[in-house]
Amino acid sequence: MPITPDTKDWTWVLERPCAECGFSSAAVQYDEVPALIRRNAAAWAPVLDRADVAVRPDGQTWSALEYAAHVRDVFRIFTVRLGLILDEDDPLFANWDQDATAVAERYNEQKPATVAAELAAAAASAADAFAAVPVEDRVRTGRRSDGARFTVTTLAQYFIHDPVHHLHDVAG
Numbered sequence: 001m002p003i004t005p006d007t008k009d010w011t012w013v014l015e016r017p018c019a020e021c022g023f024s025s026a027a028v029q030y031d032e033v034p035a036l037i038r039r040n041a042a043a044w045a046p047v048l049d050r051a052d053v054a055v056r057p058d059g060q061t062w063s064a065l066e067y068a069a070h071v072r073d074v075f076r077i078f079t080v081r082l083g084l085i086l087d088e089d090d091p092l093f094a095n096w097d098q099d100a101t102a103v104a105e106r107y108n109e110q111k112p113a114t115v116a117a118e119l120a121a122a123a124a125s126a127a128d129a130f131a132a133v134p135v136e137d138r139v140r141t142g143r144r145s146d147g148a149r150f151t152v153t154t155l156a157q158y159f160i161h162d163p164v165h166h167l168h169d170v171a172g
């Protein structure tokens with residue numbers, strides 16, 4: 001699957017708009033992020049209702065169900081990472097192999113209604129968590145295993161591109 005692994009450097013999205021989905025992470029104001037999360041999550045509900053939700057368009061592309069399960073996990077993982085940044089000084093994030101997770105968790109065999117409910121819950125938690133960070137704590141930092149360092153603000157800007165991009169992937 002051509003999903004970009006976490007280990008590949010996507011931090012360029014903080015510097016220029018994404019040519020594929022058109023989203024500009026750098027232009028996102030922190031205070032917009034919770035609403036962007038909620039709006040994105042709402043848009044996945046009709047996608048997961050599609051009759052062909054588990055059908056891969058071709059051999060190289062995830063099904064909408066797989067993208068949705070991935071986005072659910074993105075909401076979960078970035079909520080965890082935000083918690084680490086707030087609880088620890090400059091924590092090192094555990095690596096996340098997105099492709100391995102998709103296979104190990106059998107994304108395409110999960111029930112669409114369950115994924116929809118879990119995605120909505122994970123998005124609500126993420127939106128609440130990012131919304132709750134006081135302005136003075138948004139400069140706190142955390143690190144990825146490849147050396148990329150994020151503040152709370154750049155983590156929010158970086159992370160929100162992922163669900164937006166994948167909604168674009170499934171033309172939601």
Ligand SMILES: [Zn+2]
Nearest residue numbers: 018020021165
């Ligand atoms: Zn994009």
